[in-house]
Every structure is written in C-alpha cells, then in structure tokens.
Amino acid sequence: MLNYSNVIENDKSYPGLQMREIKPVMKLIIRGKKRQFLSAVGKSLNLLLPNEANTSSRSDQLTALWLSPDEWMIFSNEILKSDDNNYNVEKLLNKNICKTNLGAVTDVTDQFVLINLKGDKIFDLFETGSPFNFNDFKSKKGLVTQTILTKIDIIVHNQDINDVNLFVRRSFSDHLFSWMNDSASRL
Amino acid sequence: MFLINCPFCGEREQSEFKAGGEAHIVRPKQPTELSDDQWAEYLFMRKNIKGIQFERWNHIHGCRKWFNMVRDTSNDEIKAVYKMGEKPPVK
Secondary structure, three states: OOOOOOOOOOOEEEOOEEEEEOOOOOEEEEEEOOHHHHHHHHHHHOOOOOOOOOOEEEOOOEEEEEEEOOEEEEEEOOOOOOOOOOOHHHHHHHHHHHOOOOEEEEEOOOOEEEEEEEOOOHHHHHHOOOOOOOOOHHHOOOOEEEEEEOOEEEEEEEEEOOEEEEEEEHHHHHHHHHHHHHHHOOO | OOEEEEOOOEEEEHHHOEEEEEOOOOOOOOHHHOOHHHHHHHHHOOOOOOOEEEEEEEOOOOOOOEEEEEEEOOOOEEEEEEEOOOOOOOO
16 A cells, blocks of 8 residues: 555544544456456455355455446455555456456555444444435345445445445545544434 | 436436436448538437437446436336347337
C-alpha cells in the first residue's frame, strides 16, 4: 500500500454498530471470460472464483467477490505490510493470466477503501440510504452486492452475520464515512 | 420508480440503472454510400412511442452490463428483459 494520508482516522462506535477502516489490505480486480481463465486463476491461487451471481468464495488467505459475469474482486484476508505495494498474488496472476492473454489484473488496493462494520444495526443504517432490498441478503453469509448508498457506489460483502465489509472508492470514502456517522447517530 | 430484473444480478431498483435509448438499431454496412438524410436518420432519429418500446439499459451502479428491455412506456410495465445479442422474446 502506498503512503496515502488517512481519510478515515478514527474507529466509530454506536449502540449496535461499530465502524472502522481495515488497511492495508491487497485488493485486485480480475477480468476474464474463458474457461481457461477460471481454471488458471483457481490453480494459481488455490481459490475457485464464484460463478453464481452475488456470491463470494474464500480460502485461508484470500476472498473473491463476484462483481459481474466476467469480473471479480480479490482481497487479502489478513492485513499486510504498509511499506510495500508489491504483492506475490498480483505477480502470480500477471504471469499466469495477463501474459497468457486469458484476462486482465488490476491493482485497486489504493483505489478502494475497506470499511468493516459490525453489529446488529448495520442493515438499519444501509436502509436509510440505499435502494437495495437487504431482507434476504442479511441472513446469508458470503453474499455480495454492488449498489448505491447515499448515491455513492459501494460493494457490500456479508462476511458473517452482523459482520459486513464495505468497499468504496477512496475519493468518496471521507464523505460516505461522515454520512454514515451522521446517519448512525440517528438510528 | 420501478424494479428492473437485471439478467445478471437479479431484481434491483430503477435508480441503479441508466437508460441507453432505443435497441436493435443496426449500423449501416456502407456509411459512405448513404445520403446526409439517411445518415441523420440513423444517427439521430429515434422512436418515442406511447406503448411497447424496445430499449437498451445499463446496470451502471451494479454489474455495469448492458441488456435489452421491452417496456410499455405508457405505464412502465416491463414485458421482458433479455441479454445483448439475444432475440426479443416478445413482438
């Protein structure tokens, strides 16, 4: 991760809701359509990419989120070193995917901010600013959706019951976090 | 406001989508042989009917994929949704 100044400086806590940024976490977007692409990624990472819409898959070190029929986000489960932005996973995928013309790999580590939310009020907060119907989503572990929250594009990953990862573009993260704090204080 | 069934992500609210205009407009094979009027007809002239219309939509705040939709413009009833390259399921 490069040495950007923090946009989210403090963890925040409200009754039934805790919010904090998790960093540095490696985030990659991979794109490809061919069957060989899926098997090459699977072999390289020891991780099967989810085929079914709005789902995710997880290994010991990595999680893959379905974003569209030919696009996935891969992020590291563990926090990495902050003084380095070279990742073995990216090198491996560049070698096995890009150089063989099977697909594309883009490092979005610094583009997306990962905010982790915990508590039983997470979806009450989302429902104040998102058109997405979270009724079925909140009870199923591993579901993923891309939607809008207060008109900002977000990726929501239901990592566990009452434990959600939210990805937002860095330039929107300050405003979104500020809005979430304001909204959470009124729940 | 209405719900749209994205062929990739499932049912989502309209505000996640962007309308992309009339569907099934075929680019002329030999544009240089067209008159200015014919070229303008292809480029600019679109149907704006009250009733069944074939449209392109993009799930811009979701999977960012384009798809086609058959919509009754008089009451926003969605008759069908189908992927790019597929034939319309209704006439």
